Amino acid sequence: MDFMPIGFIYPERWKCLWCICVVEMENILFWTCLLLLVYRTDVCKADTAHKPKEVLVIGGGISGLAAARKLVNHPSQMFDVTVLEARKERYGGRVWTNRKLFKKPLGAETDLGALWINSKVKDNPILAITRKGELETKVSGPIQLHVPEADKIFKGDEANKIFTEVFSIMQSAVDKVKATGVDIPLQKAVEDEISGHSFQGDRAIITSILRNHNAVSKPDYSTVHFDPVKQFGWNTIVVDGYDQVLDAIVSGLGSELPLSISLNQIVRQIKIDSKKKKVIVRTKDLNQVSADLVIVAVPVGVLRSEAVLFEPVLPKEWYKAVKELGVYDSQKVIVGFSEAFWPSDAGVFTMTTPEGEEPFIQTWFNMQNLIDRPFLVGSLYDGAAINLEQTPIEELKELVIKTLGKLFGGEDLVRQYNLTTIVRSQWTGDPFSMGSGAYPRTGNGEDLWETLSSPVCPYIYFAGDYTSLDGMVGAHGSYNTGIRAAEQILNGRCERELKRQQKRKEEKEKNRRQKG
Structure with missing residues (x-):
């Protein structure tokens, strides 16, 4: 007539108690144990229902x-x-x-x-993480626009006026297409807007910037789903x-x-x-x-x-x-020199490309200005980005020197400084x-x-x-x-x-x- 519990099992997370009884059938303790067993089984089922x-x-x-x-x-x-x-x-x-x-x-x-990181985006979660994690961030600084074919450089308010007009043309093109309710390629929408626009700045320069924009250059980019506002504000690094x-x-x-x-x-x-x-x-x-x-x-x-x-x-x-x-395809090229030979007061250098000429790394970001190191980071898109992956490294060096020469006073000047580092991304071929x-x-x-x-x-x-x-x-x-x-x-x-x-x-x- 003994009541003998012989096993307790405690799994790692969910503790279920099982009672196994050895009793004589005629003893009242059998029924007590049976009730206890049923009760414990119900508890275990409840625990199992909450298994992660x-x-x-x-x-x-x-x-x-x-x-x-x-x-x-x-x-x-x-x-x-x-x-x-x-x-x-x-x-x-x-x-x-x-x-x-x-x-x-x-x-x-x-x-x-x-x-x-786009600092203009409301409640940007990436910026929230940098603040909570106490990660140091910096803002890029002003942009310089270079027009090599005209031997012109625009800074400060002059550059801002040009990009403000670029933004205005894009926004007007999008608004007009949305009003029709019929989507068309952004490329066509911008071309249509250019044809009827009264330019305040240099038409050739503004047109070059627009036509080489990474979204406008695609023949099938949606106009109704393009938001010019989201293209601006990318100015913060970790x-x-x-x-x-x-x-x-x-x-x-x-x-x-x-x-x-x-x-x-x-x-x-x-x-x-x-x-x-x-x-x-x-x-x-x-x-x-x-x-x-x-x-x-x-x-x-x-x-x-x-x-x-x-x-x-x-x-x-x-x-x-x-x-x-x-x-879409995009790549980065990172180059380091023995010392910086480019202007220290700008955060971004961008240049126009004449119509009919294939653009190659139009925009470079000044790491010297941000982290006090003589590096430039260039970005390029689509066909140029795909070709970049197949370009032999020595040929790529020459292309970089030629491009930087257009920006900063000629190839001879660039070659006076030791190119210590050249690294590229390869996202297109990455499986x-x-x-x-x-x-x-x-x-x-x-x-x-x-x-x-x-x-x-x-x-x-x-x-x-x-x-x-x-x-x-x-x-x-x-x-x-x-x-x-x-x-x-x-x-x-x-x-x-x-x-x-x-x-x-x-x-x-x-x-x-x-x-x-």
Whole structure:
């Protein structure tokens, strides 16, 4: 007649007490023990219901990291989040502070990806991180406009007047097209505006700036989805490098827990196991891991290449939307000299390119002015950016010297100084980027981003610049798409959608019965 509990099990997180009884059938203690067993089982079921959801974030760029941080920070602590990043040596995606190729680097001069923060954006989350993390930032300083073919340099108010007129023409072109309700390429909209514009400044100079703008130069960039305001305000750098922002997100600020990141995880397949209600993620090395939910945060170029396969396949409208977007190419060239020979009072140097001539690194950013180091960072787009990756390094050096000679007094002057460093990005050929980002093409409708930003319920969510029109305007836009994806999970987006589907199904069945 003994009542003998013989086992207690305490799993790592959720403590469930099981009572196993050995009693004689006729003893009243049997019924007491049975009640206790039922009670403990109910408690354990309640505990199991609160088991953390396992979430895999595919892609360790800034959008994926933002999503992971949002879930990990949730006060319920009900999410076990792991970020799977394809690269072997780093996370961050197209945010890359590559100090390895520089001698005694500080940081900002080695940023081969994201470099600038737009200080004009209200509630910019990147600026908020720099403030909370006490990261030093600096503003670029004034712009100088060089017109080599006319041997002119515009500074201060003169330069500001020219760029103000450029902005005015762009804004007027956009407003007129929006008023018609019919989208056309931005290139055509600007050309139409130029033809009827009464120029206050030099027509040739202003026209050259407009035609070589990276958005205007694309033959299919949407006018109705172009916002000139978002093109201005990119004037702030993180002195020690943009990766300091990433590290703050990953390691956590204040009492935040660090994120869990697994490198060298090249995801090839995302499969839904409906019976187990799990997502199976398979990698290139034939490993697999399961989760309750997945956030896909890989670049649009990778998705368009179908390097990641979905089983079952995603809805047709999703694939169609991904294919309809534009993908642009951009690169950076970082050059260092024995000492600075360029003006110290300007933050940005930009120059015009005569009509019919292929532009090559029109804009250079003055690192000497920002961090007191003799470096210039040049940027270029599209065809020139693609060609850059294939250009032999010695040929690239000559092109850089020739270009800087146009800006700063001739090639002979530039050659007097020792070119100590030349480093370039290669985002187009990078298999984990396949381009630099997405842009809206002529004719893209709002429903496109509704499709790309919506989860494929109940298991798959999406983050990345391509999932939002606002996401295409820099790192802060991509970051916000990660926050949105996490909020969709936290707010029960899929649970609500499934309930709506079930209700519609029930109503349809009810109507069928009534008609029958």
